[in-house]
Amino acid sequence: MMRTRRLWNHAVLTACYAAAGIVVLPLVLIVGHLLGKGAAGLSLEFFTHMPKPVGELGGGMANAIVGTLIIVGIAGAVAIPIGVAAGVYLAEYGRGKFAALVRYTTDVLSGIPSIVVGVAAYGLVVVPMGRFSALAGSVALAILMLPTIIRSTEEMVRLVPRSYREAALALGAPRWKTVQQVVLPAARAGIVTASMLAVARAAGETAPLLFTALGNRFWSLSLDEPMATLPVFIYDYARAPYDDWNAQAWTGALVLVLLVTIISALLRLTVRRVRTG
Amino acid sequence: MTPERSVGTAGAMSGLRPRPAFRVDDVYRGLLMAAAGVVFLIVFLIAFESFMGARLSMKTIGWSFLWSGEWDPVADHYGALPYVIGTLSTSFLALLLAVPLGVGSAVYLAELASRRLGAVVSFVMELLAAIPSIVFGIWGFFVLAPVLRTTVEPWLIEHFGFIPLFSGAPFGIGILNAGIILAIMIVPTIVSISREVLLATPKSLREASLALGATQAESIGVALDAAKPGILGAAILALGRALGETMAVTMVIGNTNRIPTSLLDPGATMASVIANEFTEATSPIYLSALIQIALVLFLVTIVMNGLARLLVYWVTGGRSDTAGAA
Structure with a gap:
């Protein structure tokens, strides 16, 4: 009896160790293949040149990289102020039913598929404007960023010690001033990193851009026209029947992952320092 | 200032x-x-x-399009059944793979791991969650698909081909590939939430069962039992993510409008057909049918997320930050 229990104990614990190992494995493989297949194409040209026509080797994704930065930048500029304000509301005033509902809705919003957000942005922006545009892409990405910014801002603001607020209020500062000039500066580092994390995530989104920003083989900086983005470029190049395009898709994917994960990883470390420090 | x-x-x-x-x-x-x-x-x-x-x-079509089997835009016939089946089969396959592995890893992280190793695994989980969907897609298409085509699927056909689920030709792309890719993508959600839920269960449960002479595995079982609603919530949340996942699936599922009957068949999902055909939709009714699929996805994920969050809140008392994890 005891022996079977001991055996069972070992089996279960081993299975848990094995599960953790198996779960880590795909990341190792994916990162390995990304480096193996993508690193060869990394060159200055990739960042500074335009895509070449079919059949010509070389070229880069300069327009797509700039396009991603513009579209994501605008989305962040819209989503971060709203998200931070909402997060501060939840942390500082969020005790009632309204706040609970906001919290719940935010969580639910974060679960809506990005393709559905893309369809909504199509109806909201593309249809009234009459054409695909970078702006429509920014709207879709801003919606996708918002939930993460709100909930992480709330978390960061909550980390500010109560005594800060009490001290400010005791000095006669009104509530708004306490929040604006004492609590927010104290939470600033955390809020900045958390917001950038949301922005980095959104930078990797493809589905909501397919029928909003669409894509563009040419150089374009106008917001009311289709604009190239890195994820959509990778998608198009990966599906193309040309080996050199596929290779460029891998390089594009590597650049995208570097953009997203290195930022996330660095931010993660900074956040940890902010938390413990 | x-x-x-x-x-x-x-x-x-x-x-x-x-x-x-x-x-x-x-x-x-x-x-x-x-x-x-x-x-x-x-x-x-x-x-x-x-x-x-x-x-x-x-x-014009109504809701019957959900169980009508033919999607033929040329003949103006829109039935979404192939995509409904594609979505359900890939998502459930993903859950089947990801839930045991994810819960096992969560147990490892919450109960067994040394601080340093645990930190490494959580870090890897966070990185996995941060990798863009399109990257999983090209990995599935260029790396996983050849492996499935040349090794795994011929083996499955040879040994289990008599089961209809494993019959057919080894394409490499299809339901099986999409299910595996989805599993990799939803595992971080399951791990991070299950771990939080496990950590939220009272330590006294474990201490009591250990004091009564339970083995470590048995005491973990007691904790798992208490965490069950939260883990169910994590699984539903992950299912919601799998249902709506688009780019990775679009790249590895093969995109056909036929109803898949075997795991090896190519197919399409509700999300992938929107991604594939939205900009090609030439007639208003075609576009509208695609948006109706999006509407179904929206309603289904709203309901499932609503349910899942309630379950997770129930166990953790609203303390868990699941917005970032999902």
């Missing part, structure tokens, strides 16, 4: 006259509250746009 200063002195003076300062406070609070209210506006707008876009299709 300057405008705040000037308002600030007014606020300081108002120590004598409390009223005006009170008003600034109200305005400030109101502004923040309005920002928080934007969330409702967004959810409303998404719902509104999908309903308006799908109106034409809802009127």
Whole structure:
């Protein structure tokens, strides 16, 4: 009896160790293949040149990289102020039913598929404007960023010690001033990193851009026209029947992952320092 | 800074006259509250746009398109059944793979791991969650598909080919590939939430069972039992993510409009057909039918997320931050 229990104990614990190992494995493989297949194409040209026509080797994704930065930048500029304000509301005033509902809705919003957000942005922006545009892409990405910014801002603001607020209020500062000039500066580092994390995530989104920003083989900086983005470029190049395009898709994917994960990883470390420090 | 200063002195003076300062406070609070209210506006707008876009299709085709088996835009016939089946089969296959592995890893992280190794595994989970969907897609297409085509699928056909689920030709791309890719993508959600839920269960449960002579595995079982609703929530949340996942699936599923009958068959999902055909939709009814599929996805994920969050809140008391994990 005891022996079977001991055996069972070992089996279960081993299975848990094995599960953790198996779960880590795909990341190792994916990162390995990304480096193996993508690193060869990394060159200055990739960042500074335009895509070449079919059949010509070389070229880069300069327009797509700039396009991603513009579209994501605008989305962040819209989503971060709203998200931070909402997060501060939840942390500082969020005790009632309204706040609970906001919290719940935010969580639910974060679960809506990005393709559905893309369809909504199509109806909201593309249809009234009459054409695909970078702006429509920014709207879709801003919606996708918002939930993460709100909930992480709330978390960061909550980390500010109560005594800060009490001290400010005791000095006669009104509530708004306490929040604006004492609590927010104290939470600033955390809020900045958390917001950038949301922005980095959104930078990797493809589905909501397919029928909003669409894509563009040419150089374009106008917001009311289709604009190239890195994820959509990778998608198009990966599906193309040309080996050199596929290779460029891998390089594009590597650049995208570097953009997203290195930022996330660095931010993660900074956040940890902010938390413990 | 300057405008705040000037308002600030007014606020300081108002120590004598409390009223005006009170008003600034109200305005400030109101502004923040309005920002928080934007969330409702967004959810409303998404719902509104999908309903308006799908109106034409809802009127002419109705809801029967969900169980009608033919999708033929040329003949103006729109039945979404192949995509419904594609979505359900890939998602459940993903859950089948990801839930045991994810819960096992969560147990490892919450109960067994040394601090350092545990930190490494959580870090890897966070990185996995941060990798863009399109990257999983090209990995599945260029790396996983050849392996499945040359090794795994021929083996499955040879040994289990008599089961209809494993019959057919080894394409490499199809339901099986999509299910595996989805499993990799949803594992971080399951791990991070299950771990939080496990950590939220009282330590006394474990101590009591150990004191009664339970082995470590048995005491973990007791903790798992207490964490069950939360883990169920994590699984539903992951299912919601799998249902709506688009790019990775689009790249590895093969994109056909036929109903898949075997795991090795190519197919398409509700999300992938939208991604594939939206910009090619030439007639208003075609576009509307695609938006109606989006509407179904929206409603299904809203309901499932609502349910899952309630389950997770129930166990953790609302302390878990699942917005970032999902």
